[in-house]
Amino acid sequence: MDQVLENAVELFKKIEENEKKNQSIKPFLRPGSKSFFEHDFRIRMFNNNSNKNKKTIELKQTYTCIKKHTSYKKWEDFKKITLKEMYVNKVHEGRYLEGKVAYEPFFITAIQSLIQDENGDLEVFSVYNLNRNYDEDPKLLLPLGATVRIKEPFLKMAASGNGMFSVRVDSPSDLEIVILTEIPKSIQDNSILYEKFNKDGNEFFSQKKFLQAIRSYTKALTFKDCVKSYSNRALAYLKLECFQSAFLDAEKSVHLEPNEKGYFRLGLSLYNMRQFEKSLEQFEKCLELNSKNKEAKQEIKKCHERIQETKGIYDFSYLIRNSGKDNLRIDVADYVSDKIEIIDIPKKGKGVIAKVDIPKNTLLVGSKALSISYDCEFLSRYALIAYNLLNRTVDKNSQCLNLLNLIYKMRNDPFLSEQVYKLYGGNNFDRDQKINPSIIDTERIENIQTFNAFKAEDFRFIHEKNFDSSGVWYYPSYFNHSCLENCMRIYFSDFVIIYTGRDIKQGEELTVSYFPLESIEEREKISKQFGFKCTCEICEMDRKDSVFNKKRQEILKDIDKVKDNFDSKKIASLVEKVRNTYKQRHKYKYDLIKPIGYLGNKLLQEGKVDEGLKCYIEIFDLAKESGYHYIAIRTAIIIADSYQATFRLNEAKIWRKKAHDYFPFDPNFKDYLKVSQSFF
Numbered sequence: 166m167d168q169v170l171e172n173a174v175e176l177f178k179k180i181e182e183n184e185k186k187n188q189s190i191k192p193f194l195r196p197g198s199k200s201f202f203e204h205d206f207r208i209r210m211f212n213n214n215s216n217k218n219k220k221t222i223e224l225k226q227t228y229t230c231i232k233k234h235t236s237y238k239k240w241e242d243f244k245k246i247t248l249k250e251m252y253v254n255k256v257h258e259g260r261y262l263e264g265k266v267a268y269e270p271f272f273i274t275a276i277q278s279l280i281q282d283e284n285g286d287l288e289v290f291s292v293y294n295l296n297r298n299y300d301e302d303p304k305l306l307l308p309l310g311a312t313v314r315i316k317e318p319f320l321k322m323a324a325s326g327n328g329m330f331s332v333r334v335d336s337p338s339d340l341e342i343v344i345l346t347e348i349p350k351s352i353q354d355n356s357i358l359y360e361k362f363n364k365d366g367n368e369f370f371s372q373k374k375f376l377q378a379i380r381s382y383t384k385a386l387t388f389k390d391c392v393k394s395y396s397n398r399a400l401a402y403l404k405l406e407c408f409q410s411a412f413l414d415a416e417k418s419v420h421l422e423p424n425e426k427g428y429f430r431l432g433l434s435l436y437n438m439r440q441f442e443k444s445l446e447q448f449e450k451c452l453e454l455n456s457k458n459k460e461a462k463q464e465i466k467k468c469h470e471r472i473q474e475t476k477g478i479y480d481f482s483y484l485i486r487n488s489g490k491d492n493l494r495i496d497v498a499d500y501v502s503d504k505i506e507i508i509d510i511p512k513k514g515k516g517v518i519a520k521v522d523i524p525k526n527t528l529l530v531g532s533k534a535l536s537i538s539y540d541c542e543f544l545s546r547y548a549l550i551a552y553n554l555l556n557r558t559v560d561k562n563s564q565c566l567n568l569l570n571l572i573y574k575m576r577n578d579p580f581l582s583e584q585v586y587k588l589y590g591g592n593n594f595d596r597d598q599k600i601n602p603s604i605i606d607t608e609r610i611e612n613i614q615t616f617n618a619f620k621a622e623d624f625r626f627i628h629e630k631n632f633d634s635s636g637v638w639y640y641p642s643y644f645n646h647s648c649l650e651n652c653m654r655i656y657f658s659d660f661v662i663i664y665t666g667r668d669i670k671q672g673e674e675l676t677v678s679y680f681p682l683e684s685i686e687e688r689e690k691i692s693k694q695f696g697f698k699c700t701c702e703i704c705e706m707d708r709k710d711s712v713f714n715k716k717r718q719e720i721l722k723d724i725d726k727v728k729d730n731f732d733s734k735k736i737a738s739l740v741e742k743v744r745n746t747y748k749q750r751h752k753y754k755y756d757l758i759k760p761i762g763y764l765g766n767k768l769l770q771e772g773k774v775d776e777g778l779k780c781y782i783e784i785f786d787l788a789k790e791s792g793y794h795y796i797a798i799r800t801a802i803i804i805a806d807s808y809q810a811t812f813r814l815n816e817a818k819i820w821r822k823k824a825h826d827y828f829p830f831d832p833n834f835k836d837y838l839k840v841s842q843s844f845f
């Protein structure tokens with residue numbers, strides 16, 4: 166077994182043992198000497214530095230932290246606690262811990278340092294989810310000497326600490342950091358110091374050290390309220406994608422004195438928070454001050470395009486051109502049709518219904534992911550193993566990374582945060598309770614991700630593992646599942662459109678399929694993870710058909726084993742066997758799709774083109790009837806391509822039209838649907 170995995174398993178065992186042993190620990194007796202802690206820290210630092218070349222990512226919270234989130238409450242509602250009073254593996258409800266950062270912090274899986282309380286007692290202190298930027302200097306995020314306050318502190322057995330404990334913070338909004346500026350308060354309006362810090366800020370900025378630049382501008386601003394420093398700090402925030410902070414600074418800058426750069430940066434922060442109308446206003450103000458500002462003109466054009474999109478007017482050629490492997494995130498606005506609404510659906514939570522009759526192929530929703538991560542963006546598989554062991558999960562790279570990204574984005578964009586908190590996060594959370602968007606409740610966010618994350622199944626890289634993804638979309642998250650979906654989803658990188666796959670009656674629920682139409686067992690397994698049991702017509706029929714279904718699955722398994730070695734005749738006889746299991750049933754014989762696909766492939770390989778095509782035509786009909794739209798489109802294209810290749814251009818045209826009927830919005834859509842013949 167891989168050494169890394171072995172080490173991780175060891176680590177995992179140790180945590181479990183320690184947790185068991187310490188279940189009954191009462192007041193915790195700590196050695197309390199600073200030199201002891203510093204010695205331990207040096208060892209950790211050494212281990213950490215020896216791994217310097219391996220990039221690692223910070224980890225999120227563990228499930229062992231059963232702490233309920235308390236940021237909804239005010240600081241005044243909590244009573245102070247000191248380290249001496251704390252217990253191990255206990256959440257100290259209604260209390261807060263205050264202390265100073267007593268050691269230069271560093272990253273292991275979280276930012277780690279020592280906290281020293283008012284009695285001079287020390288404890289290790291770990292902060293998770295504080296920042297996404299791995300190259301960031303932790304000393305800047307949690308500076309030595311800064312005062313910190315932690316709500317409902319949790320003294321936890323530390324995973325990396327050989328029996329050490331640490332005061333652990335998972336949700337950054339449980340923590341308040343007072344950063345010392347090292348500037349005596351008595352010095353007021355010192356323009357020399359202002360110049361010095363402002364210059365430092367510019368220097369750091371030019372070196373792309375944006376966090377340092379922000380710190381310097383902040384110091385500079387304590388001496389003088391200056392338009393330029395606010396505006397420059399806004400730009401540094403923009404570089405770090407901290408859009409809300411950028412917005413506040415740019416706003417201060419133009420408030421002090423209307424200025425071109427200030428309006429431009431205000432426009433950019435609003436644009437990035439997807440407030441296109443408001444953003445347009447700022448770029449126009451910028452142009453009023455300088456009618457020759459080319460960049461502002463370009464941004465105005467983009468704003469107009471986005472505003473058109475919010476009306477459902479999309480340029481699909483633009484979407485196709487600007488999405489794909491080279492561009493995993495597309496600049497596009499959201500749209501929701503006024504023909505649909507979100508209501509409570511019995512036994513399903515919320516869902517989407519049609520307010521009026523809606524014809525087939527009506528665009529209902531266009532939505533860009535609130536956050537998305539791709540497998541190819543992951544930094545370290547070591548971190549993934551540790552992450553899964555600590556969390557007792559089997560999350561993929563993209564899922565783990567997306568949680569971190571989502572948290573980061575929520576901290577920097579209140580509009581986005583507000584949308585995330587509206588989504589279903591399991592029954593333990595009251596979703597109607599209004600949450601301050603600046604609160605980061607990692608447990609809740611994680612639950613929201615569990616119930617609402619999907620992968621962006623962009624046709625163009627659907628088979629490539631590296632492009633596996635995990636994203637969260639806002640409006641699409643309200644669509645419930647049905648194996649017999651009546652809507653279709655098409656992805657353009659991280660942008661998805663949802664439209665009706667057939668005519669819909671007023672009041673009918675609109676559904677999409679969360680997973681492929683595999684066997685009922687497989688579907689039930691996945692839907693159980695989502696916490697529901699599908700009751701669509703196909704599922705009900707499958708459940709009634711259980712004896713034949715079992716037989717069918719056995720034959721399908723056999724076919725899988727032999728499909729590469731058998732010729733078309735032998736495969737055809739196995740297909741017949743599957744067909745026989747459907748004798749009692751006249752509808753939804755979707756399990757025939759795969760074996761007939763194998764047969765069609767084999768026939769094409771043997772040069773029996775017409776027989777092969779007959780198979781594909783049957784697949785098209787089966788997929789169409791079962792509402793398995795993706796397969797229907799792909800099959801129609803394969804058929805069209807095969808006719809084209811054998812110069813039967815008329816048939817090719819007919820089949821291209823059938824594929825195109827599934828997506829009537831743009832004549833060039835066929836370019837998007839370049840699928841490989843090797844699909845089956």
Ligand SMILES: C[S@@+](CC[C@H](N)C(=O)[O-])C[C@H]1O[C@@H](n2cnc3c(N)ncnc32)[C@H](O)[C@@H]1O
Pocket residue numbers: 512513514515516588589616617641642643644645646647695696697698699700
């Ligand atoms: C993406 S959300 C869909 C919207 C959700 N119903 C809500 O209230 O926001 C997924 C969750 O919806 C519920 N759900 C989805 N499809 C369902 C179905 N067919 N039957 C029952 N519950 C369903 C499950 O709780 C699932 O975890």
